[in-house]
Amino acid sequence: MRTIFVTGGAGFIGSAFIHLILETTTDVEIVDFDALTYAGNPENLKGLDPARHRFVKGDICDKAAVLDALPDGAEAVFNFAAESHVDRSISSAGEFVLTNVLGTQVLLDAARAKKVKRFVQISTDEVMGSLPDDSNLYFTELSPLKPNSPYAASKAAAEHFVRAARETFGLDTVITRCGNNYGPRQFPEKLIPLMIANAMNDEPLPVYGDGRNVRDWIYVEDHARAIWLACERGRAGEIYNIGARNEQYNIDVVKTILDILGKPHSLIKFVADRLGHDRRYAIEADKTENELGWRPLTSWEDGLRRTIDWYRENQAWVDHIRNGAYRDYYRKMYGELS
Numbered sequence: 311m312r313t314i315f316v317t318g319g320a321g322f323i324g325s326a327f328i329h330l331i332l333e334t335t336t337d338v339e340i341v342d343f344d345a346l347t348y349a350g351n352p353e354n355l356k357g358l359d360p361a362r363h364r365f366v367k368g369d370i371c372d373k374a375a376v377l378d379a380l381p382d383g384a385e386a387v388f389n390f391a392a393e394s395h396v397d398r399s400i401s402s403a404g405e406f407v408l409t410n411v412l413g414t415q416v417l418l419d420a421a422r423a424k425k426v427k428r429f430v431q432i433s434t435d436e437v438m439g440s441l442p443d444d445s446n447l448y449f450t451e452l453s454p455l456k457p458n459s460p461y462a463a464s465k466a467a468a469e470h471f472v473r474a475a476r477e478t479f480g481l482d483t484v485i486t487r488c489g490n491n492y493g494p495r496q497f498p499e500k501l502i503p504l505m506i507a508n509a510m511n512d513e514p515l516p517v518y519g520d521g522r523n524v525r526d527w528i529y530v531e532d533h534a535r536a537i538w539l540a541c542e543r544g545r546a547g548e549i550y551n552i553g554a555r556n557e558q559y560n561i562d563v564v565k566t567i568l569d570i571l572g573k574p575h576s577l578i579k580f581v582a583d584r585l586g587h588d589r590r591y592a593i594e595a596d597k598t599e600n601e602l603g604w605r606p607l608t609s610w611e612d613g614l615r616r617t618i619d620w621y622r623e624n625q626a627w628v629d630h631i632r633n634g635a636y637r638d639y640y641r642k643m644y645g646e647l648s
């Protein structure tokens with residue numbers, strides 16, 4: 311058995327990664343280390359084989375807890391744990407610096423101490439800033455880091471520490487940078503699940519600004535598979551951009567969701583724009599496709615339908631979140647919309 315250490319495994323992408331690895335391998339066991347913040351949800355880990363999945367509740371900033379949980383000579387650390395929502399980073403950036411920057415450094419130190427074979431940092435296209443509207447410019451692995459939000463700045467800082475661990479101490483590291491993920495189990499503060507949940511409840515759908523910002527969407531399982539391949543086949547010290555060549559205007563995403571759910575476009579409500587709102591993300595994934603032999607397998611149409619079906623079939627999962635602290639968050643963020 312090969313042991314991997316996954317942080318943030320109770321979140322959206324981390325849990326998709328764990329489900330995928332347990333389903334598609336037979337020789338991998340997972341230690342899943344997660345602080346269970348508002349975004350971490352034990353329900354995301356239901357049904358996993360306890361012989362191959364061990365959950366440890368802990369904070370990646372807690373050096374002793376990390377050292378205690380991280381097995382000696384582990385095959386790899388996959389660092390998914392993060393504060394991940396841009397709007398929350400605009401309201402309060404402190405937690406982002408702690409988890410995303412300090413937490414990553416704690417993990418890098420622990421990986422060296424425990425002689426971990428490879429460290430995989432799950433990063434984001436947002437570290438490269440924003441592309442001009444309707445241009446034919448794309449993010450590549452050589453694009454400069456130009457983060458615009460506090461979230462993106464914290465993820466860019468984390469990348470620098472990963473690079474420093476490689477250059478200074480020779481730690482075997484790989485960084486992956488992906489665009490916007492969608493799929494089952496995404497916390498309904500992010501665009502797609504928020505719009506699905508509101509539409510299902512006949513509540514207004516808040517679209518920021520003119521709705522013409524562009525995001526490059528990828529189905530979460532495709533992202534998870536690329537991360538695994540980056541660990542298995544990627545070259546040490548390299549960065550791999552992950553994207554499905556699927557640029558969409560926000561307003562089109564929202565209208566498509568309403569159409570699939572059979573709800574009226576009159577539910578759309580344009581609201582004040584996000585501060586410093588990045589206009590366009592678009593990823594060139596040639597290096598990842600060529601070096602790792604990866605391709606996205608899920609089309610936008612299939613992925614979105616599958617996602618909407620999942621939220622329809624898991625209304626209790628959504629209600630559980632919407633009945634908790636999320637209510638206060640929503641009120642502070644959006645006020646009374648109707």
Ligand code: NAD
Pocket residue numbers: 317318319320321322323324343344345346347348349350351368369370371389390391392393394395409413432433434435465487488489490491492497
């Ligand atoms: P998420 O917010 O759904 O989950 C984050 C998880 O990390 C939660 O389970 C939370 O409990 C855990 N966590 C937070 N702080 C922690 C701490 N201090 N110690 C231990 N665990 C902690 O996030 P996500 O959308 O699944 O994103 C996962 C990773 O992928 C993040 O690093 C994010 O930057 C990156 N990423 C996300 C996207 C996207 O579209 N969501 C795209 C590219 C990259």
Ligand code: DAU
Pocket residue numbers: 394395396397433434435436488489490491499500501502504516517518519523524525560584591
């Ligand atoms: O690109 C990768 C990044 O994608 C990840 O690194 C982040 O963790 C992830 O949160 C996501 O960031 P975005 O800011 O792009 O995602 P979000 O879902 O918050 O917003 C997507 C777009 O939709 C963005 O242009 C803002 C807009 N939006 C969002 C919300 C929540 C709205 O118009 N209304 C909303 O209510």
